[in-house]
Amino acid sequence: MSQIPAGVGGDEDRADLLLERPRTGVDHARAVAAVRELLLAVGEDPDRPGLQATPDRVARAYAETFAGLWQDPAEVLATTFDEDHDEMVLVKDIPMYSTCEHHLVPFHGVAHVGYIPGEDGRVTGLSKLARLVEVYARRPQVQERMTSQIADALADVLKPRGVLVVIEAEHLCMAMRGIRKPGSSTVTSAVRGIFRESAATRSEAMSLVLGR
Numbered sequence: 656m657s658q659i660p661a662g663v664g665g666d667e668d669r670a671d672l673l674l675e676r677p678r679t680g681v682d683h684a685r686a687v688a689a690v691r692e693l694l695l696a697v698g699e700d701p702d703r704p705g706l707q708a709t710p711d712r713v714a715r716a717y718a719e720t721f722a723g724l725w726q727d728p729a730e731v732l733a734t735t736f737d738e739d740h741d742e743m744v745l746v747k748d749i750p751m752y753s754t755c756e757h758h759l760v761p762f763h764g765v766a767h768v769g770y771i772p773g774e775d776g777r778v779t780g781l782s783k784l785a786r787l788v789e790v791y792a793r794r795p796q797v798q799e800r801m802t803s804q805i806a807d808a809l810a811d812v813l814k815p816r817g818v819l820v821v822i823e824a825e826h827l828c829m830a831m832r833g834i835r836k837p838g839s840s841t842v843t844s845a846v847r848g849i850f851r852e853s854a855a856t857r858s859e860a861m862s863l864v865l866g867r
């Protein structure tokens with residue numbers, strides 16, 4: 656656990672966040688009080704038997720859902736090893752659940768993360784790519800930003816020749832409320848290095864990712 660939320664913004668953002676946020680992890684008592692208040696606001700009785708434990712439960716669930724705010728992506732990628740491999744490594748269909756920062760409801764789907772190792776041949780464990788997705792998914796998010804953050808973290812730490820991240824997700828804020836279009840899928844991509852520079856390399860990788 657970091658003392659300061661990692662990768663949330665620049666130094667100024669961090670100073671602001673420290674005024675508003677507990678120094679380590681979610682403030683449980685504050686979250687419990689807020690959920691109780693929300694139940695009152697929607698016209699419920701938080702003291703009825705079915706709801707008595709709900710604020711505590713929701714606070715614990717939020718601690719899990721937003722745990723990524725307190726995790727450092729560089730730590731996740733800290734274990735690297737040298738491997739003489741200069742072709743693409745791709746982990747497809749990583750299930751991911753995140754939270755839309757506009758409505759605080761889930762968006763979920765799959766992430767595909769690929770990279771071509773750099774000249775020094777530094778690679779990371781395959782599970783670390785999925786862990787990196789988790790670090791950024793477990794925050795209030797916008798799909799585009801999450802996609803870029805994963806790509807940037809990989810580019811910064813591994814110094815690969817190229818990085819490609821694609822996320823396909825359904826937003827429950829578009830399915831269960833608002834425009835109510837269940838089944839629609841939002842696809843975002845972020846490319847760095849050779850995938851950005853070479854259209855041929857990018858389209859080859861994209862067809863691997865999307866399987867078409």
Ligand SMILES: Nc1nc2c(ncn2[C@@H]2O[C@H](COP(=O)(O)OP(=O)(O)OP(=O)(O)O)[C@@H](O)[C@H]2O)c(=O)[nH]1
Pocket residue numbers: 755756757796797798799826828829832833834
């Ligand atoms: N670009 C982007 N938009 C998102 C994401 N998640 C939710 N949104 C959109 O954020 C927008 C917020 O729009 P607002 O008009 O401020 O909110 P709203 O009145 O609740 O909008 P509706 O959802 O259209 O009812 C909506 O269009 C959502 O579909 C995301 O990850 N990326």
Ligand SMILES: [Zn+2]
Pocket residue numbers: 755756757758759760826828829
């Ligand atoms: Zn939303």
